[in-house]
Amino acid sequence: MFDIDLMSRVPIYEQLYRKVVELVIKGVLTEQDKLPSVRSLATELSVNPNTVAKAYALLERDGIIHTLAGRGSFVAKPDAALIEQHLLAEFDTAAEHALDAGISRATLTERLQTLTEPTGTKEDNNV
């Protein structure tokens, strides 16, 4: 579920951050879902509790999760607009790079139509 790559150049705490964001985006984690405790997740991943705590702190800072002292961390009300904005920005960047390199808009448009539909990660409610 929260599998990470210890060999990656991107820090573990950042991998965890992205993983949670991804799970929220895909609807696997929804509002008020409880995240694993800092200590339990650290144990599961064979990682230091501080590392998990750092990831949770960043998620809290960015409003992805919220924390109740002594109770745990929970998924906050997802800000769909924010997430969409982020994904569109990444899309724009990639598209602009391609355009700058001389790849035609038509080529990208065609390509866009051929991409596979999303896989059933969102509980298959997209029929």
Add this chain to the structure above:
Amino acid sequence: MFDIDLMSRVPIYEQLYRKVVELVIKGVLTEQDKLPSVRSLATELSVNPNTVAKAYALLERDGIIHTLAGRGSFVAKPDAALIEQHLLAEFDTAAEHALDAGISRATLTERLQTLTEPTGTKEDNNV
């Protein structure tokens, strides 16, 4: 020309690598163009010669540039197909992430049409 960000998390040698690739893609650097010498570029960037040498070694390894011992480093025959493949792969990834998040294909297609034309980096031969 080869400006880099010393504060970035991405290593200087990798920034240099990407910069050269970008300049080749945009046509600013073309076949047989001579790159600055390891020592001169290192001085210009206030960076250690070893760092520039590492970037050049990677560029050589990937066939972006070639080296004549004692003469210097020169831009190799650009493999346009390879570059295009790389850019399209990045485009696909960004698009798929957006689709996975529930953003519609139509939204992305529309967005693609509104993106600005490439700026005049390619010597304005794109009229």
Add this chain to the structure above:
DNA sequence: TAAGTGTACTATTATAAATAATACAGCTAT
């Protein structure tokens, strides 16, 4: 009260990028 929660703090270790200082071999122009 006991056990679990997040948080905070300091100190230490591990890793990798970057630096520093040389040395070597090939080319080029004088």
Add this chain to the structure above:
DNA sequence: ATAGCTGTATTATTTATAATAGTACACTTA
């Protein structure tokens, strides 16, 4: 030939930061 460029290679050191380790505190729940 020689001086001054080129790229390359090597070793050691410094620096930055991620990750670990250990502890303590305040809160909540059973």
